[in-house]
Amino acid sequence: MKLFVTGASGWVGSAVVPDLLAAGHQVVGLARSDASAQKLTEAGAQVHRGDLTDLDSLRTGAKDADGVIHLAFHHDFNDFVNAGELDRQAITALGETLADSGRPLVVTSGTAGHAVGQVLTEDQPANPQSPRLSESAALAFADRGVRVSIVRLAPTVHGNGDYGFVPTLINVAREKGVAAYVGDGANRWSAVHRDDAAVLFRLAAESADPGTVVHAIGEEGVATREIAEAIGRNLGVPVTSVAPENAIDHFAWIGAFFALDIPASSAITRRRFGWHPTGIGLLEDLDQGHYFVRR
Template identity: 85%
Template structure:
């Protein structure tokens, strides 16, 4: 298939592209900068210039493709409502372009916030109060001739070169001179290795039935205290608890996420798609590759 990939040069996208190419697919990657364009070209992808705000560039990329994998998202946590609306508009433009064709549209979402304090499963609907509108925007096209699937990513998509949530926690620990967790640190984060997530994106594009929700989850839940202790051990700084009401002051914007208990299961995804994560777990990855 010829697949149009947004966010193709991002953290997850830069693993999805070689996964698709290795499976014999052609990749057209959205690039908004020369650096991104060069990275995609060097991987063997065709470069399509544009960004999420340029809806015409999204439409033209989707029009000429056999399917779309939508990974791009503006992770502006200080203006998350605006980021969610931009994503909704992008998904709508992609869906309208694919309408009536039966072509796949794989849309990226996350597991955080949908079932706080409980293990999130694939058939649990997205939280209607979430400012991220990815799932509702995409699922609106399931009865409009688009093979829509939703890929929920774990809050920690880890691997060598990670610059996401866990490296942010490491930087906070460096700056503060202490590695902290919130409360008793029993709240959990699900995790997935980036390469395992990339393989699941390919499987979704190749054959996920319309309306399918997939969970890219390698580990159901790692205690945040264990994450903090691994960071403290490797930085040789003390490990301590921060009261929930002080989390935002200590951690900044990531405090809201690090306070959440957000485990998730991928049992249904594994069974339906014969997907078996092979990457090492987050704590082992921390020890081996993050310092």
Template identity: 60%
Template sequence: MRIFVTGASGWIGSALVPDLIEAGHQVVGLARSDASAAALTSAGADVVRGTVDDLDVLRAAADASDGVIHLAFKHDLAFSGGFQEAAEADRRAVDAFGDVLAGTDRPFVLASGLAGFAPGQLATERDMPVTEGSPVVIRAATAAAVLAFASRGVRSSVVRLSPTCHGDGDKGFMATLVAIARAKGVSGYIGDGANRWPAVHRLDAARLFRLAAEKAPAGSVLHGVAEEGVTIRDIAEVIGRHLDVPVTSVAPEAAAEHFTWLSGFLGLDVAASSTLTRELLDWEPVQPGLLADLDKGHYFHSPATTG
């Protein structure tokens, strides 16, 4: 297949592109910069220049492809306080793709997230998040719209990604936690640290997106989850050991000051299963788990910024 990938030079996209090519697919990647274009060309992909705001570019690229994998999201804008604006831009891009792909039975795969489920619940692919009053309500609505594309003749699927997609080169949540621990001189967790995050290695996540494009039935919800839930305290202990700093509980009322923007995420208790995904697509994660990956040491090689 000729597959158009947004976010193709990003954290998961840069693993997905070679995975798709190795599997025999032709990849067309969206690039908003010269550096991204060069990286995609070097990886063997064709390049379309533009951003997720260039709806005519997105429509033309989708129309010329056999399927679309949409990974791009304005994370920089979202983390600087513009989450609503970033989510609205994402919805416009998704709607543009849906209009082009309607009636073609081509695959459209959306990257989404695991948030909004009740604490203590093991979320499955059949569960829907409770988003009332949540800032992620618009992203949940976008995911629901993608699933509804199935009724319009699109082989649509949504991959709910773990909050931690880890691996060498990660600049996300884990790298930020390491940077905060290094700056503060303590490796912290909120309260008793028993709350959990699911996790998946970026290479396993990339393969899941490829399998979704190849064979996920229309209207599929898929979970990019290798580990159902790793406690934040266990994560903090590994970080503390590698940095040789104390491991300390941070009171919930002090979390915002200590962890800054990460505090709202770090206190979530999100556990999720991927049993149905594994059975449906014969997907089996093979990369190291989160704690083992942290123990490899690459998160501690050089100081990272806290964003």
């Protein structure tokens, strides 16, 4: 297939693209900058210039493709409502372009916040109060002749080069001189290695039925206390608890998120696609040392 990939040069996209190419697919990646375009060209993909705000560019990319993988998202946690609306508009433009074609539209979502305190499964719907509208926007096209599927990512998609939530926690620990967790640290985050997650986007594009929800989860739940202990061990700083009411003061915006209990299962995904994660776990990855190299 010729697949149009948004977010193709991002953290997850830069693993999805080579996986697609290795499987024999053509890739056309959305690039908003010269640096992104060069990265895609070097990977062996074609380049389509534009960004999430350029809906005409998205429509053109989708029109000329056999399917779309939508990875791009504007991660602005200071204005997440508008980021969610931008994503909704982009997905709507892509879905309308693919309507009545039977072509795949694979849309990225996340597991966090949908079933706090429970193990989230693929058959549980997204939280309707979530400001991220990816799932509802995409699934609206499942009965409009689009082979829509949703890939929910774990809150930490880890690996060498990660610049997401875990590096943010490491930076806080460096600044504060302690590696902290919230409360007793028994709350859990699910995790997945980036290379394992990448495979699922390809499998969804190739074979997922309309309306399928896929969980990119390698580890169901890693205690946040253990994450803090790994950070402390590698930075050589003490590990301590922060009271829930002080989480925002200590961690800033990520404090409320690090306090959540958000485990998730991928049992249905593994059975449906024969997917078996092979990457190392989050704690082992932290102990490789690359997360603690100043860049």
